[in-house]
Amino acid sequence: MNASAGLMLRLAPYLSVVAIRFKILLQYRAAALAGFGTQLFWGLIKIMVFVAFYASATSPPPMSFAQVLVYIWLGQALLALLPWNVDSEIATHIRTGGVAYELLRPLDLYGFWYARTIAFRSAPTLLRLGPMLAFAYLFLPLIGLSEWALPDPAGGLSLLLFVCSLGATLLLASAITMIMHIALLWTVSGDGFNRLMPGIVPVLSGLTIPLPLFPDWMQTFLYWQPFRGVADVPLRIYSGHIAATEAGFEILLQLAWTAIIIAFGYWLLIRGRRKLVVQGG
Amino acid sequence: MADSIANDFALYLKMVSQSIRSQLQYRLSFLLMSIGNFVTSGVEAFGVWALFDRFGTLGQWSLPQIAFLYGLVNCVFAVAEGLARGFDIFGSEFVKTGNFDRLLLRPRSTVLQLAGHEFQIHRIGRFVQGAVVFGWAVWMLGIDWHAGKVLLLVFTFVAGVAFFYALFIIQATFSFWATESLEIMNTLTYGGVETAQYPLAIYRKVFRRFFTYIVPLGCITYFPAIAVFGIDDPLGSSRLFQYMAPCAGLGFFAAAIFLWRFGIRHYTSTGS
Numbered sequence: 208m209n210a211s212a213g214l215m216l217r218l219a220p221y222l223s224v225v226a227i228r229f230k231i232l233l234q235y236r237a238a239a240l241a242g243f244g245t246q247l248f249w250g251l252i253k254i255m256v257f258v259a260f261y262a263s264a265t266s267p268p269p270m271s272f273a274q275v276l277v278y279i280w281l282g283q284a285l286l287a288l289l290p291w292n293v294d295s296e297i298a299t300h301i302r303t304g305g306v307a308y309e310l311l312r313p314l315d316l317y318g319f320w321y322a323r324t325i326a327f328r329s330a331p332t333l334l335r336l337g338p339m340l341a342f343a344y345l346f347l348p349l350i351g352l353s354e355w356a357l358p359d360p361a362g363g364l365s366l367l368l369f370v371c372s373l374g375a376t377l378l379l380a381s382a383i384t385m386i387m388h389i390a391l392l393w394t395v396s397g398d399g400f401n402r403l404m405p406g407i408v409p410v411l412s413g414l415t416i417p418l419p420l421f422p423d424w425m426q427t428f429l430y431w432q433p434f435r436g437v438a439d440v441p442l443r444i445y446s447g448h449i450a451a452t453e454a455g456f457e458i459l460l461q462l463a464w465t466a467i468i469i470a471f472g473y474w475l476l477i478r479g480r481r482k483l484v485v486q487g488g
Numbered sequence: 489m490a491d492s493i494a495n496d497f498a499l500y501l502k503m504v505s506q507s508i509r510s511q512l513q514y515r516l517s518f519l520l521m522s523i524g525n526f527v528t529s530g531v532e533a534f535g536v537w538a539l540f541d542r543f544g545t546l547g548q549w550s551l552p553q554i555a556f557l558y559g560l561v562n563c564v565f566a567v568a569e570g571l572a573r574g575f576d577i578f579g580s581e582f583v584k585t586g587n588f589d590r591l592l593l594r595p596r597s598t599v600l601q602l603a604g605h606e607f608q609i610h611r612i613g614r615f616v617q618g619a620v621v622f623g624w625a626v627w628m629l630g631i632d633w634h635a636g637k638v639l640l641l642v643f644t645f646v647a648g649v650a651f652f653y654a655l656f657i658i659q660a661t662f663s664f665w666a667t668e669s670l671e672i673m674n675t676l677t678y679g680g681v682e683t684a685q686y687p688l689a690i691y692r693k694v695f696r697r698f699f700t701y702i703v704p705l706g707c708i709t710y711f712p713a714i715a716v717f718g719i720d721d722p723l724g725s726s727r728l729f730q731y732m733a734p735c736a737g738l739g740f741f742a743a744a745i746f747l748w749r750f751g752i753r754h755y756t757s758t759g760s
Contacts (some may be wrong), residue, residue: 252683259547
């Protein structure tokens with residue numbers, strides 16, 4: 208057996224976990240529809256707010272209005288990717304003591320949960336992506352609101368790099384979600400940490416306000432923090448605010464953050480397992 | 489009649505105080521949840537500030553004026569969200585599980601029982617941040633206060649809580665049919681908070697009409713705020729209308745109770 212076939216054999220159970228969970232989560236169509244309605248409304252409100260701000264701009268903002276439109280619509284379409292909540296089944300396992308069974312499996316616990324997390328982040332996103340794009344790209348121009356519609360990508364290469372960057376986003380967002388899962392092993396403080404995430408993540412990822420619009424003196428800090436990789440980077444690659452020539456480096460940066468956060472999560476899980484008390488009788 | 493209302497109210501207060509006491513048993517948890525609530529809702533204020541830092545103004549509106557609207561709607565929403573928890577989780581924890589049957593068997597109204605179900609004290613986090621922003625706005629605006637404006641503000645506050653409370657009741661009512669808490673109502677609750685942070689005048693006509701005549705969000709935020717600022721409404725509403733507008737919040741509450749009673753008659757239990 209050669210080395211790559213051996214690796215595939217070892218990866219196979221994790222890949223099938225991704226596939227199975229993905230198929231299960233694709234069943235939640237009603238939730239996706241509700242999410243679509245919610246995000247549509249938020250998108251429209253945000254656009255009207257930005258229209259008003261852009262109308263009163265005295266100096267040209269560091270981002271064109273078309274680029275803001277990309278940011279808003281793709282941001283809303285990809286909202287479910289954002290690492291701000293936890294897989295409630297994993298949370299229940301930890302709370303009820305089911306984690307003991309998880310530890311008995313002949314799989315690496317981090318790998319097993321990471322595979323589940325990838326499905327948890329990607330399936331709901333995929334369900335919402337289609338309707339959102341159809342609405343923002345096709346439907347809005349039809350009802351005479353083309354000035355609010357999702358613009359075309361900056362170019363073919365930008366589109367391709369956007370898709371690559373989105374793949375890195377999924378890996379990074381899942382790695383951050385894993386930290387939240389592992390934090391649950393510390394019952395009280397983990398819960399507190401996880402409650403802070405829905406506040407911090409939308410701001411630092413750019414979902415609240417496009418990151419380039421924050422004051423100039425904050426830009427260095429905003430550039431060197433990992434949450435930028437879960438929204439800001441792919442959205443700006445699509446709109447060309449990050450030029451295609453720089454996009455490669457940005458994607459590498461996303462992957463570097465992913466590696467760092469996975470390593471940290473691994474270390475955290477080892478520590479968490481050592482102090483783990485199995486709840487329930 | 490008056491006797492039974494007083495008795496209901498006493499019972500409600502008792503349920504609320506029990507709920508508070510039980511939450512205070514977990515002090516660290518309460519503290520962390522309050523801080524979490526403060527931060528998650530407070531970052532919105534940071535976002536608004538950042539936009540003003542970038543753009544200077546929002547048309548004719550200044551940052552303190554937006555801060556006034558922001559603080560008002562956040563305080564009002566924090567109180568409503570804390571009080572209406574029973575209705576908020578009604579779909580998933582009462583209808584889906586069949587637990588609502590137990591409430592129906594008790595010799596008290598379902599509204600009273602759900603209202604007293606839980607009073608979430610950690611919502612104080614949002615309330616405090618809203619109050620801080622509101623205080624700053626009032627200080628910056630240098631409003632020419634008189635008794636009428638103070639009364640209007642108190643009235644607006646009460647009507648605003650009633651308005652958001654009503655949204656949670658409507659959300660709960662829908663779950664009689666959907667047997668779930670519907671996420672779509674978030675557009676009106678959380679989305680309403682987001683929307684009301686900015687003046688109604690910046691939105692398109694369709695949205696303005698919707699938030700004035702159908703879901704009267706503007707009536708408990710924008711219109712009374714214009715009267716408190718003492719400026720002319722760019723939408724052209726009269727001062728009298730601005731003072732009377734919060735009535736719509738109370739009317740909306742009455743309509744929600746009516747809808748709730750209608751919904752109960754269509755309730756079929758999921759329990760076995």
